[in-house]
Amino acid sequence: MDAFMTWFAATDSEVARWVLQRGVAALFFVAFLSSLNQFPALLGEHGLLPASNYVAGFHRLRRPSLFRYRYSDRLFRWVCAVGLVVSGLLVLGVPQIGPWWVPLIAFGVLWGLYMSIVNVGQTFYGFGWEMLLLEAGFTVAFLGSDQVPPPRPILILLVWLVFRLEFGAGMIKIRGGSEWRNLTALYYHHETQPMPGPLSRQFHLLPKWMHRSEVVGNHVAQLVVPFLLFFPQPVGSVAAAVVVVTQLWLVLSGNFAWLNWSAIVLAFAAVGDSAVRWLLPFIPSAIGWGSGRTTAWPASGDWVAWAWVAVVLAASLLLLALSWWPAKNLVSSNQLMNAAFNRWQLVNTYGAFGSVTRNRVEIVVEGTLDTVPAEDAEWREYRFRGKPGEANRIPRQWAPYHLRLDWLMWFLPLRTVHEDWFYEFLMKLLRADPATLRLLREDPFHGQRPQWVRVRNALYEFSSHAEFRETGNRWIITPLRVLIRPIGLRDGD
Secondary structure, three states, X not given: OHHHHHHHEOOOOHHHHHHHHHHHHHHHHHHHHHHHHHHHHHHOOOOOOOHHHHHOOHHHOOOOOOOOOOOOHHHHHHHHHHHHHHHHHHHHOOHHHOOOHHHHHHHHHHHHHHHHHHOOOHHHHOOHHHHHHHHHHHHHXXXXXXXXXXXXXHHHHHHHHXXXXXXXXXXXXXXXXXHHHXXXXXXXXXXXXXXXXXXXXXXXXXXXXXXXXXXXXXXXHHHOHHHHOOOOOOHHHHHHHHHHHHHHHHHHHOXXXXXHHHHHHHHHHHOOHHHHHHHOOOXXXXXXXOOOOOOOOOOOXXXXXXXXXXXXXXXXXXXXXXXXXXXXXXXXXOOOOOEOOOOOOOOOEOOOOOOOOOOEEEEEEEEEOOOOOOOOOOOEEOEOOOOOOOOOOOOOOOOOOOOHHHHHHHHHHHOOOOOHHHHHHHHHXXXXXXXXXXXXXXXXXXXXXXXXXXXXXXXXXXXXXXXXXXXXXXXXEEEEEEEEEEEOOOOOO
16 A cells, blocks of 8 residues: 555656646636637627527437526636636635635536536637547646645546647648648648748748658657657656747747647646756745655545545546547547547547648638628728737737637638528628627727628738738738629618
């Protein structure tokens, strides 16, 4: 038993727990804030896809949610408010001061509240990082408080989560488009990714040999390094450092909500205190990093501590049992990407960009005040916060904040513009709906109702260095065709 408890108590992982708990809590804070600002306009009582309508048939879906039987914007705002307060307290480390079960309850609250939102979020919440945050929140809940040592089984399961995230993404690329195998994927990716960042153009204009080197580095980071995360120190810490560096590269080159930041935070599960002290010897011991504990923990009569061990082992066995399906998926020739195997969204499979789009086609939404919607009418373009717009505008950095409308707009050219939510979005523009307009960067009519709106598309390409010096434009924009002819409101609408 003493040997088991010596193994169970990961006394060299105080730094890992500190970063994991506060990092995941910070991502929950961003997720709740993003939802509070956008959900009512997208999915609220008067949103594009009202959650109240979705909930009406919810009993058949068997998805856990506080909104399963009734949705209201007021209840939703209370859910977000509680989520923001609890996640904020965890970032400050307040629950971690108390007994082991206090952080457990706090993270359990975050997991339950955010799952309630995701499960009624429909297409606007159909992203892999939603389930990633839920799984991470559930797992770090069992890391305990400062009163107990970090439990090694949970840290191993968090490394297993990083492995699935990284190795799954690597395998989906190898099995996907040929551009990943012939090393040309990054000839296109920085330009065509869903939401470019301020440095994306500079990354795109790097020499092609550097792009090929990036792809090779990506394959090594996602197909080789994840195995090293399970190795003893210092190998595990070095592997984690590689994950962090490659994810920071992605942070600099694009906007992927909290996906990259989640990988950075979770990679610390493989980091040992000794490695941190070697790299950052000035880290103050006052915040509890690397304090160490005796191998005699817990004492024979400490039933509270033994209860903690039992809870951790029970949770570990549950997560281990649920790992069969994602592990099987990783070696399957029909690998699923970003899929859950249970309604609690625990131990999922992940992956992204199995193929890379070659050309960036943007959806352009325009309106006019003219009575007759002729081609020579004065058509004014609605400007979005994150998606490209003006030719000379520098893309903004939004991640880890998630602009859900902008992301869905990127998917439209890849699928179809004839989606229910998009037509409802156009109707909201015709009514100059204030909540919808607040999702945009610029309403060209300043709150006035347009007579007509239409939808067209355009090819967007990053300008070369020479083109930029000549025009000052970062994008070369080529109009293509009208996809949805002018539509207006009927009398009485």
